[in-house]
Amino acid sequence: MTHEEFESIAALDAIGAATAEEAARLGGHLASCESCRRTRDEFAEAATLLAQDLDPVSPPPEVREHVIETIAEEDEIEDNVVDAGRRFINPWWLATAATLFLALWGWREFGMRVARENMRTQQAQIEQLKTENALLHDQKEKLAVEMSALAAPSTRAIALAGQQISPSASARVFLEPEKRRAIVFFQNLPSNPKDKSYQLWIIRADQPNPMSAGVFDVADNGNASIVIENLPLSTEMKALAVTLEPRGGAEQPTNTNFYLMGNS
Protein backbone atom coordinates (compact mmCIF):
# COMPACT_ATOMS: atom_id res chain seq x y z
CA MET A 1 0.00 0.00 0.00
CA THR A 2 1.13 3.54 -0.71
CA HIS A 3 1.36 6.36 1.83
CA GLU A 4 -1.68 7.96 0.15
CA GLU A 5 -3.70 4.82 0.73
CA PHE A 6 -2.62 4.74 4.36
CA GLU A 7 -3.63 8.41 4.65
CA SER A 8 -7.11 7.52 3.41
CA ILE A 9 -7.38 4.82 6.06
CA ALA A 10 -6.07 7.24 8.69
CA ALA A 11 -8.89 9.63 7.79
CA LEU A 12 -11.45 6.90 8.49
CA ASP A 13 -9.64 5.66 11.57
CA ALA A 14 -9.78 9.13 13.14
CA ILE A 15 -13.58 8.93 13.31
CA GLY A 16 -13.60 5.25 14.25
CA ALA A 17 -14.82 4.20 10.79
CA ALA A 18 -11.88 2.10 9.63
CA THR A 19 -12.60 -1.62 9.51
CA ALA A 20 -10.67 -3.87 11.89
CA GLU A 21 -8.49 -5.06 9.01
CA GLU A 22 -7.77 -1.49 7.86
CA ALA A 23 -7.01 -0.39 11.41
CA ALA A 24 -4.60 -3.31 11.86
CA ARG A 25 -2.79 -2.52 8.59
CA LEU A 26 -2.57 1.12 9.51
CA GLY A 27 -1.27 0.30 12.98
CA GLY A 28 1.47 -1.82 11.48
CA HIS A 29 2.45 0.92 9.07
CA LEU A 30 2.39 3.71 11.65
CA ALA A 31 4.88 1.84 13.77
CA SER A 32 7.53 2.56 11.16
CA CYS A 33 6.28 5.68 9.35
CA GLU A 34 6.74 9.01 11.08
CA SER A 35 5.07 10.94 8.26
CA CYS A 36 1.87 8.87 8.37
CA ARG A 37 1.85 9.05 12.18
CA ARG A 38 1.81 12.83 11.91
CA THR A 39 -0.99 12.65 9.34
CA ARG A 40 -2.97 10.33 11.62
CA ASP A 41 -2.58 12.80 14.50
CA GLU A 42 -3.75 15.65 12.27
CA PHE A 43 -6.85 13.71 11.25
CA ALA A 44 -7.53 12.90 14.90
CA GLU A 45 -7.34 16.59 15.74
CA ALA A 46 -9.55 17.46 12.78
CA ALA A 47 -12.18 14.94 13.87
CA THR A 48 -12.60 16.79 17.16
CA LEU A 49 -13.95 19.76 15.18
CA LEU A 50 -17.18 17.78 14.96
CA ALA A 51 -17.41 17.86 18.76
CA GLN A 52 -16.32 21.47 19.03
CA ASP A 53 -19.06 22.46 16.62
CA LEU A 54 -21.70 21.52 19.19
CA ASP A 55 -23.22 24.17 21.44
CA PRO A 56 -21.53 23.82 24.86
CA VAL A 57 -23.73 22.54 27.69
CA SER A 58 -22.74 23.09 31.30
CA PRO A 59 -22.94 19.93 33.37
CA PRO A 60 -24.68 20.10 36.79
CA PRO A 61 -22.42 21.56 39.54
CA GLU A 62 -22.48 18.31 41.50
CA VAL A 63 -20.54 16.62 38.69
CA ARG A 64 -17.66 19.02 39.25
CA GLU A 65 -17.77 18.41 43.01
CA HIS A 66 -17.78 14.68 42.46
CA VAL A 67 -14.84 14.81 40.06
CA ILE A 68 -12.80 16.93 42.48
CA GLU A 69 -13.60 14.55 45.35
CA THR A 70 -12.66 11.54 43.24
CA ILE A 71 -9.24 12.86 42.29
CA ALA A 72 -8.59 13.81 45.92
CA GLU A 73 -9.32 10.19 46.85
CA GLU A 74 -7.09 8.98 44.04
CA ASP A 75 -4.31 11.17 45.41
CA GLU A 76 -4.81 9.76 48.89
CA ILE A 77 -4.59 6.20 47.60
CA GLU A 78 -1.48 7.06 45.59
CA ASP A 79 0.13 8.69 48.65
CA ASN A 80 -0.56 5.56 50.68
CA VAL A 81 0.99 3.41 47.99
CA VAL A 82 4.05 5.67 47.84
CA ASP A 83 4.37 5.59 51.64
CA ALA A 84 4.09 1.83 51.60
CA GLY A 85 6.73 1.76 48.87
CA ARG A 86 9.07 3.92 50.93
CA ARG A 87 8.60 1.69 53.93
CA PHE A 88 9.35 -1.28 51.77
CA ILE A 89 12.53 0.23 50.40
CA ASN A 90 14.31 0.70 53.75
CA PRO A 91 17.56 -1.25 54.27
CA TRP A 92 15.96 -3.81 56.57
CA TRP A 93 13.41 -4.73 53.92
CA LEU A 94 16.10 -4.78 51.26
CA ALA A 95 18.18 -7.21 53.36
CA THR A 96 15.11 -9.35 53.95
CA ALA A 97 14.25 -9.31 50.27
CA ALA A 98 17.81 -10.23 49.33
CA THR A 99 17.84 -13.08 51.84
CA LEU A 100 14.51 -14.29 50.59
CA PHE A 101 15.75 -14.09 47.02
CA LEU A 102 18.88 -16.09 47.84
CA ALA A 103 16.83 -18.64 49.73
CA LEU A 104 14.44 -19.00 46.81
CA TRP A 105 17.34 -19.20 44.37
CA GLY A 106 19.03 -21.87 46.49
CA TRP A 107 15.78 -23.79 46.77
CA ARG A 108 15.33 -23.56 43.01
CA GLU A 109 18.87 -24.85 42.41
CA PHE A 110 18.26 -27.69 44.85
CA GLY A 111 15.00 -28.48 43.10
CA MET A 112 16.74 -28.55 39.73
CA ARG A 113 19.45 -30.86 41.06
CA VAL A 114 16.85 -33.22 42.47
CA ALA A 115 14.98 -33.11 39.16
CA ARG A 116 18.19 -33.94 37.25
CA GLU A 117 18.89 -36.82 39.63
CA ASN A 118 15.35 -38.08 39.21
CA MET A 119 15.76 -37.87 35.47
CA ARG A 120 18.96 -39.95 35.60
CA THR A 121 17.24 -42.52 37.84
CA GLN A 122 14.27 -42.67 35.51
CA GLN A 123 16.62 -43.08 32.54
CA ALA A 124 18.32 -46.00 34.29
CA GLN A 125 14.93 -47.52 35.07
CA ILE A 126 13.94 -47.16 31.45
CA GLU A 127 17.12 -48.96 30.36
CA GLN A 128 16.48 -51.72 32.89
CA LEU A 129 12.91 -52.08 31.70
CA LYS A 130 14.17 -52.27 28.13
CA THR A 131 16.52 -55.10 29.10
CA GLU A 132 13.77 -56.88 31.00
CA ASN A 133 11.48 -56.39 28.06
CA ALA A 134 14.06 -57.96 25.75
CA LEU A 135 14.40 -60.89 28.14
CA LEU A 136 10.66 -61.33 28.33
CA HIS A 137 10.53 -61.20 24.57
CA ASP A 138 13.13 -63.97 24.38
CA GLN A 139 11.25 -65.98 26.97
CA LYS A 140 8.04 -65.51 25.05
CA GLU A 141 9.75 -66.74 21.87
CA LYS A 142 11.15 -69.70 23.76
CA LEU A 143 7.78 -70.52 25.28
CA ALA A 144 6.17 -70.33 21.86
CA VAL A 145 8.74 -72.82 20.56
CA GLU A 146 8.22 -75.03 23.57
CA MET A 147 4.46 -74.94 23.22
CA SER A 148 4.75 -75.70 19.54
CA ALA A 149 7.08 -78.64 20.25
CA LEU A 150 4.91 -80.03 23.02
CA ALA A 151 1.75 -79.78 20.95
CA ALA A 152 3.16 -81.28 17.76
CA PRO A 153 1.77 -84.80 17.05
CA SER A 154 5.17 -86.19 16.07
CA THR A 155 6.91 -85.02 19.23
CA ARG A 156 8.60 -87.80 21.15
CA ALA A 157 9.47 -87.66 24.85
CA ILE A 158 12.66 -89.09 26.29
CA ALA A 159 13.32 -89.33 30.03
CA LEU A 160 16.76 -88.79 31.56
CA ALA A 161 17.36 -90.21 35.00
CA GLY A 162 19.54 -88.92 37.81
CA GLN A 163 22.80 -90.79 38.29
CA GLN A 164 24.85 -91.58 41.36
CA ILE A 165 26.07 -88.03 41.88
CA SER A 166 22.50 -86.59 41.71
CA PRO A 167 19.97 -89.38 42.15
CA SER A 168 16.97 -87.13 42.57
CA ALA A 169 17.59 -85.20 39.37
CA SER A 170 15.60 -85.85 36.23
CA ALA A 171 14.98 -84.42 32.79
CA ARG A 172 12.47 -84.78 29.99
CA VAL A 173 13.46 -84.27 26.38
CA PHE A 174 10.75 -83.41 23.87
CA LEU A 175 12.11 -84.24 20.47
CA GLU A 176 10.67 -83.00 17.20
CA PRO A 177 12.27 -85.29 14.60
CA GLU A 178 10.92 -83.38 11.62
CA LYS A 179 12.40 -80.10 12.80
CA ARG A 180 15.48 -81.79 14.27
CA ARG A 181 14.81 -79.79 17.39
CA ALA A 182 14.42 -80.70 21.05
CA ILE A 183 13.40 -78.99 24.26
CA VAL A 184 14.85 -80.28 27.47
CA PHE A 185 13.45 -79.58 30.97
CA PHE A 186 15.75 -80.32 33.88
CA GLN A 187 14.58 -80.75 37.49
CA ASN A 188 16.32 -81.10 40.84
CA LEU A 189 19.86 -80.61 39.58
CA PRO A 190 22.21 -79.01 42.09
CA SER A 191 23.00 -75.39 41.13
CA ASN A 192 26.31 -75.19 39.31
CA PRO A 193 29.28 -73.22 40.68
CA LYS A 194 29.98 -69.91 38.96
CA ASP A 195 33.08 -71.27 37.25
CA LYS A 196 31.24 -74.32 35.89
CA SER A 197 28.45 -75.01 33.41
CA TYR A 198 26.31 -78.05 32.85
CA GLN A 199 26.75 -79.53 29.38
CA LEU A 200 24.37 -81.86 27.53
CA TRP A 201 25.96 -84.51 25.36
CA ILE A 202 24.52 -86.56 22.52
CA ILE A 203 26.01 -90.01 22.19
CA ARG A 204 25.66 -90.94 18.57
CA ALA A 205 25.47 -94.37 17.04
CA ASP A 206 27.55 -93.36 14.05
CA GLN A 207 30.39 -91.59 15.88
CA PRO A 208 32.70 -92.68 18.65
CA ASN A 209 32.83 -89.34 20.48
CA PRO A 210 29.94 -87.59 22.16
CA MET A 211 28.62 -84.42 20.56
CA SER A 212 27.84 -81.27 22.55
CA ALA A 213 24.17 -80.30 22.46
CA GLY A 214 24.57 -77.14 24.57
CA VAL A 215 25.48 -75.67 27.96
CA PHE A 216 23.17 -74.41 30.67
CA ASP A 217 23.07 -73.08 34.21
CA VAL A 218 20.86 -74.30 37.01
CA ALA A 219 19.40 -71.89 39.49
CA ASP A 220 18.82 -72.52 43.19
CA ASN A 221 15.46 -74.15 42.49
CA GLY A 222 17.26 -76.88 40.53
CA ASN A 223 15.37 -76.25 37.31
CA ALA A 224 16.54 -75.31 33.82
CA SER A 225 15.52 -75.73 30.21
CA ILE A 226 17.28 -75.50 26.87
CA VAL A 227 16.31 -75.72 23.24
CA ILE A 228 18.56 -77.75 20.95
CA GLU A 229 18.56 -76.96 17.26
CA ASN A 230 20.09 -78.96 14.33
CA LEU A 231 19.94 -82.27 16.09
CA PRO A 232 21.23 -85.36 14.33
CA LEU A 233 18.56 -87.61 12.91
CA SER A 234 16.84 -89.52 15.70
CA THR A 235 18.14 -92.77 14.30
CA GLU A 236 21.69 -91.52 14.83
CA MET A 237 21.15 -90.62 18.51
CA LYS A 238 21.82 -93.44 20.96
CA ALA A 239 21.79 -91.68 24.32
CA LEU A 240 21.91 -88.31 26.12
CA ALA A 241 24.07 -87.44 29.14
CA VAL A 242 24.85 -84.39 31.32
CA THR A 243 28.22 -83.53 32.89
CA LEU A 244 29.55 -80.53 34.80
CA GLU A 245 32.24 -78.83 32.75
CA PRO A 246 34.41 -75.69 32.89
CA ARG A 247 32.49 -72.47 32.44
CA GLY A 248 31.21 -72.22 28.83
CA GLY A 249 31.55 -75.95 28.09
CA ALA A 250 34.17 -78.19 26.53
CA GLU A 251 34.79 -79.84 23.17
CA GLN A 252 34.59 -83.24 24.78
CA PRO A 253 33.59 -84.35 28.27
CA THR A 254 36.40 -83.66 30.74
CA ASN A 255 35.05 -86.20 33.27
CA THR A 256 32.75 -89.18 33.56
CA ASN A 257 30.66 -87.90 36.48
CA PHE A 258 27.29 -88.09 34.80
CA TYR A 259 24.49 -86.18 36.48
CA LEU A 260 21.79 -87.42 34.09
CA MET A 261 21.63 -90.08 31.46
CA GLY A 262 19.04 -91.72 29.24
CA ASN A 263 18.63 -93.68 26.03
CA SER A 264 16.94 -92.09 23.09
Next chain:
Amino acid sequence: METTHEALLPSVARGDTVAFESLYDRYSSTLYALLLRILSNPEDAQEVLQETFVKAWTNAKMFDSSRGSEIAWLISIARSRGIDKLRSRKIRGDRENDAGREISIHSSFVESTTGADKAVQSQESGAVRSALSELPEAQRVALELAYFEGFSQSEIAAKLGEPLGTIKTRMQLGMKKLRERLQAFK
Protein backbone atom coordinates in the same frame (compact mmCIF):
# COMPACT_ATOMS: atom_id res chain seq x y z
CA MET B 1 -8.82 27.47 18.68
CA GLU B 2 -7.54 25.98 21.93
CA THR B 3 -4.01 27.14 21.13
CA THR B 4 -4.98 30.59 22.37
CA HIS B 5 -5.31 29.17 25.92
CA GLU B 6 -2.46 28.46 28.24
CA ALA B 7 -2.01 24.69 28.34
CA LEU B 8 -3.11 23.23 31.66
CA LEU B 9 -2.33 19.54 31.30
CA PRO B 10 1.42 19.89 32.03
CA SER B 11 0.50 21.42 35.41
CA VAL B 12 -2.17 18.76 35.96
CA ALA B 13 0.46 16.11 35.27
CA ARG B 14 2.47 17.57 38.16
CA GLY B 15 -0.51 17.12 40.48
CA ASP B 16 -1.70 20.72 40.43
CA THR B 17 -5.34 20.50 41.53
CA VAL B 18 -5.97 24.18 40.84
CA ALA B 19 -4.90 23.61 37.22
CA PHE B 20 -7.17 20.59 37.13
CA GLU B 21 -10.14 22.64 38.31
CA SER B 22 -9.36 25.18 35.61
CA LEU B 23 -9.17 22.37 33.09
CA TYR B 24 -12.60 21.19 34.16
CA ASP B 25 -14.07 24.69 34.00
CA ARG B 26 -12.59 25.30 30.61
CA TYR B 27 -13.63 22.11 28.83
CA SER B 28 -16.42 20.41 30.74
CA SER B 29 -19.22 22.10 28.80
CA THR B 30 -17.72 21.09 25.45
CA LEU B 31 -17.23 17.51 26.61
CA TYR B 32 -20.66 17.33 28.21
CA ALA B 33 -22.28 18.54 24.98
CA LEU B 34 -20.39 15.85 23.10
CA LEU B 35 -21.46 13.15 25.53
CA LEU B 36 -25.07 14.27 25.43
CA ARG B 37 -24.89 14.13 21.64
CA ILE B 38 -23.52 10.59 21.76
CA LEU B 39 -25.56 9.18 24.64
CA SER B 40 -28.77 11.27 24.57
CA ASN B 41 -29.04 10.69 28.28
CA PRO B 42 -27.92 13.20 30.94
CA GLU B 43 -27.20 10.60 33.62
CA ASP B 44 -25.01 8.55 31.30
CA ALA B 45 -23.34 11.67 29.95
CA GLN B 46 -22.53 12.92 33.48
CA GLU B 47 -21.15 9.53 34.46
CA VAL B 48 -18.87 9.39 31.43
CA LEU B 49 -17.87 13.04 31.91
CA GLN B 50 -16.67 12.20 35.42
CA GLU B 51 -14.76 9.20 34.11
CA THR B 52 -13.19 11.35 31.42
CA PHE B 53 -11.84 13.92 33.87
CA VAL B 54 -10.63 11.30 36.32
CA LYS B 55 -8.78 9.63 33.46
CA ALA B 56 -7.37 13.01 32.42
CA TRP B 57 -6.08 13.47 35.98
CA THR B 58 -4.42 10.06 36.15
CA ASN B 59 -3.11 10.04 32.56
CA ALA B 60 -2.12 13.69 32.16
CA LYS B 61 1.53 12.67 31.92
CA MET B 62 0.72 10.86 28.70
CA PHE B 63 -0.43 14.01 26.96
CA ASP B 64 2.00 14.98 24.20
CA SER B 65 1.43 18.51 22.92
CA SER B 66 3.43 17.73 19.78
CA ARG B 67 0.73 15.28 18.72
CA GLY B 68 -2.29 17.49 19.22
CA SER B 69 -4.12 20.02 21.33
CA GLU B 70 -5.34 19.70 24.88
CA ILE B 71 -9.00 19.87 23.88
CA ALA B 72 -8.47 17.23 21.15
CA TRP B 73 -6.89 14.90 23.70
CA LEU B 74 -9.80 15.33 26.11
CA ILE B 75 -12.39 14.99 23.35
CA SER B 76 -10.75 11.75 22.20
CA ILE B 77 -11.03 10.31 25.71
CA ALA B 78 -14.64 11.43 26.13
CA ARG B 79 -15.72 10.26 22.67
CA SER B 80 -14.08 6.87 23.08
CA ARG B 81 -15.72 6.31 26.49
CA GLY B 82 -19.03 7.65 25.25
CA ILE B 83 -19.11 5.25 22.29
CA ASP B 84 -18.12 2.37 24.57
CA LYS B 85 -20.99 3.25 26.88
CA LEU B 86 -23.36 3.58 23.94
CA ARG B 87 -22.42 0.14 22.67
CA SER B 88 -22.44 -1.51 26.07
CA ARG B 89 -25.89 -0.33 26.94
CA LYS B 90 -27.20 -0.85 23.44
CA ILE B 91 -29.21 2.24 23.74
CA ARG B 92 -29.36 2.93 20.06
CA GLY B 93 -32.90 1.66 20.02
CA ASP B 94 -33.84 4.19 22.65
CA ARG B 95 -32.31 7.12 20.89
CA GLU B 96 -35.45 8.03 18.94
CA ASN B 97 -37.42 8.11 22.18
CA ASP B 98 -34.85 10.45 23.67
CA ALA B 99 -34.83 12.89 20.76
CA GLY B 100 -37.27 15.28 22.43
CA ARG B 101 -35.23 15.28 25.62
CA GLU B 102 -32.09 16.19 23.67
CA ILE B 103 -33.76 19.35 22.40
CA SER B 104 -34.74 20.40 25.91
CA ILE B 105 -31.17 19.77 27.14
CA HIS B 106 -29.77 22.10 24.51
CA SER B 107 -32.32 24.77 25.28
CA SER B 108 -31.48 24.64 28.98
CA PHE B 109 -27.81 25.43 28.34
CA VAL B 110 -26.47 27.49 31.21
CA GLU B 111 -23.42 29.62 30.62
CA SER B 112 -20.85 29.11 33.35
CA THR B 113 -17.54 29.98 31.81
CA THR B 114 -15.56 33.10 32.60
CA GLY B 115 -15.77 36.21 30.46
CA ALA B 116 -12.34 35.65 28.91
CA ASP B 117 -13.01 32.00 28.17
CA LYS B 118 -16.39 32.93 26.74
CA ALA B 119 -14.79 35.33 24.30
CA VAL B 120 -12.19 32.77 23.23
CA GLN B 121 -14.77 30.02 22.93
CA SER B 122 -16.98 32.22 20.83
CA GLN B 123 -14.09 32.98 18.51
CA GLU B 124 -13.10 29.31 18.29
CA SER B 125 -16.65 28.14 17.80
CA GLY B 126 -17.09 30.52 14.90
CA ALA B 127 -13.95 29.18 13.21
CA VAL B 128 -15.02 25.57 13.73
CA ARG B 129 -18.50 26.19 12.42
CA SER B 130 -17.04 27.89 9.41
CA ALA B 131 -14.95 24.76 8.72
CA LEU B 132 -17.91 22.45 9.10
CA SER B 133 -20.27 24.65 7.12
CA GLU B 134 -17.99 24.24 4.14
CA LEU B 135 -18.58 20.51 4.11
CA PRO B 136 -21.23 19.20 1.72
CA GLU B 137 -24.24 17.96 3.68
CA ALA B 138 -23.78 14.35 2.54
CA GLN B 139 -20.18 14.30 3.77
CA ARG B 140 -21.08 15.87 7.07
CA VAL B 141 -23.92 13.43 7.70
CA ALA B 142 -21.65 10.45 7.00
CA LEU B 143 -18.98 11.82 9.35
CA GLU B 144 -21.48 12.49 12.11
CA LEU B 145 -22.98 9.03 11.90
CA ALA B 146 -19.53 7.53 12.39
CA TYR B 147 -18.29 9.99 14.98
CA PHE B 148 -21.33 10.45 17.19
CA GLU B 149 -23.21 7.21 16.63
CA GLY B 150 -20.26 4.84 16.29
CA PHE B 151 -21.63 3.29 13.11
CA SER B 152 -19.33 1.32 10.83
CA GLN B 153 -18.88 2.08 7.12
CA SER B 154 -21.27 -0.69 6.12
CA GLU B 155 -23.86 0.34 8.72
CA ILE B 156 -23.79 3.90 7.42
CA ALA B 157 -24.08 2.67 3.83
CA ALA B 158 -27.11 0.58 4.79
CA LYS B 159 -28.68 3.42 6.76
CA LEU B 160 -28.29 5.94 3.94
CA GLY B 161 -29.01 3.44 1.17
CA GLU B 162 -25.73 4.24 -0.61
CA PRO B 163 -22.97 1.96 -1.93
CA LEU B 164 -20.22 1.26 0.60
CA GLY B 165 -17.56 2.76 -1.70
CA THR B 166 -19.51 6.00 -1.96
CA ILE B 167 -19.77 6.31 1.81
CA LYS B 168 -16.10 5.57 2.24
CA THR B 169 -15.14 8.24 -0.28
CA ARG B 170 -17.48 10.78 1.30
CA MET B 171 -16.00 10.27 4.72
CA GLN B 172 -12.43 10.42 3.43
CA LEU B 173 -13.11 13.63 1.47
CA GLY B 174 -14.87 15.17 4.45
CA MET B 175 -11.99 14.37 6.80
CA LYS B 176 -9.43 15.71 4.34
CA LYS B 177 -11.32 18.99 4.13
CA LEU B 178 -11.52 19.26 7.90
CA ARG B 179 -7.80 18.60 8.15
CA GLU B 180 -7.06 21.28 5.57
CA ARG B 181 -9.20 23.78 7.45
CA LEU B 182 -7.51 22.90 10.71
CA GLN B 183 -4.11 23.50 9.16
CA ALA B 184 -5.36 26.84 7.85
CA PHE B 185 -6.37 27.86 11.41
CA LYS B 186 -2.86 27.19 12.60
